Amino acid sequence: MSIKEIAEKAGVSAATVSRVLNNPNYKCSSPEVRDRIWKAAIALNYTPNTAARNLKMGIQNTEKKVYYIGVLMTRMEKATTDPFFNELLRVIESEIHKQIAILTKVWYMPLFSNDKKCRRENLDQIIDGMYEETDQKCDGLIIIGKCNKEALKKLNQKYKSVVSVNRNSTNYEVDEVLCDGQKVAMMAVEYLISLGHRSIGYVGDCYNEARYRGYLEALHKHDMEPEAAYIMQTGQTEAEGYEAMQKFLQSEDRPTGIYCANDITAIGMLKYLGTNKNRYYVPSIIASDDIEEAQYTRPMLTTVALPKEEMGKFALYLLIDRMRGGHKSVVRTELEGKLMIRNSCTAADEGGWSDYCI
Incomplete structure (x- = not known):
């Protein structure tokens, strides 16, 4: 299988296919183009070099075994739901390609992150069905x-x-590559506290969530009590961030600083502020992930960056090493987040941002 065949199936040039498969940061003319290319590559069982040709011809004496790898997205119904996971997926797709492996399937199944639904559903049947979808080719x-x-x-x-x-x-x-959400949240909330904020809200998932625990721990460390009115349980989407800020503006008691569990929720909040300007309430907003869009908001979003490139690369290294029998014990690789100070946070005694729109 060649890049030319993928290009023909996706309706793009071979050069565009090569750039997308090899560079997770390459920006296509549209997300749909990139999705078409990867769907074509998956459908055609594409691997670089001669690996796919050898498999097709039944040649077994290749230098390295070609592995079939599946990817399960547990927090997204589709690719556009959360840009952070989509950007991480781009890294992993490219790493699978570079390791001369075959990406067999990408599942979007938020069921697996919902404990209540998992208790109700027949998990064995669902997992068997996933495996059958790959024709039992998933190492x-x-x-x-x-x-x-x-x-x-x-x-x-x-x-x-x-x-x-x-x-x-x-x-x-299982083996895991982790950027500890609890530590990430503590870093974000500590930054708000360093700016003098004492009334700090949280917007995001609260149930069995490391970032929520980190938010509470940071407050406790500084002898600050969490206020129920400042905590909003959301599904961590742009639309729900938009709604959360609307609720804050309608409330009489509001936080001066807000930690959003992810960037896309914070962007929704900034968009609401941009279209419903209230000079008497301009909270400092900080999030975590550092998606591409975080650098282009107004004000630019202060956030804790997660090392997506390293997370994706180490995930592939661990998986391939285990498949090759290189290690048997469970391995945890933990990476650190990095505070990205921009314009969406100001000192508690200042008047807020000079501009807030997307």
């Missing part, structure tokens, strides 16, 4: 996002070689 699985504990055990039993890439630890259930 390993990468799970991106939080996963129900029971579901994780069943996935590990089925696929044998599993790596989790996440902000929430699996507690050594």
Whole structure:
């Protein structure tokens, strides 16, 4: 299978296909073009160099075994739901390509991050169905996002070689690459506290969520009590961030600083402020992830960057090493977040931003 064949199936040039497959940061003319290319590559079982040709011809004496790898997205219904996970997926797709492996399937199944739904559903049947979709060609699985504990055990039993890439630890259930959400949230809230904020809100998932625990721990460390009115449980989408800021503006008691569990929620909040300007209430907003769009908001979003490139690369290294029998014990690789100070946070005694619109 050649790049030319993928280009023909996707309706783009071979040069565009090569750039997309090899560079996760390459910007296509539109997200739809990139999605078409990867769908074509998956459908055609594409691998670089001669690996696919050797498989097709039945040649077994290749230098390295070609592995079939699936990716399970547990926090997204589709590719456009959360840019952070989409950007992380781009890195992993390119790494699979570089490792001369075959990406067999990308599943978008938020069921696996919902404990209540996992208790109601027949997980064995769902997981068996996933495996059948790949014609039983799946040597390993990468799970991106939080996963129900029971579901994780069943996935590990089925696929044998599993790596989790996440902000929430699996507690050594499977190999994992972790950027600890609790530490990330503490870093963000500590920054707001350093600016003099004492009334600090939280917007995001609260149930069994490391970032929410980090928010509470940071407040406790500084002898600050969390206010129920400042905490908003959301599904972490732009639309729900927009609604959350609307609720804050309608409330009489409002926080001066807000930590959003992810960037896209914070962007929704900034968009609401941009269209409903209120000079008497301009909170400092900080988030975590550092998606591409965070640099282009007005004001530019202060956030804690997660090292997506390294997370994706280490996930592939761990998975391939396990599939090759290189290690048997469960391995955790933990990476640090980095505070990106921009314009959406100001000192508590200042009047807020001079401009807030997207």
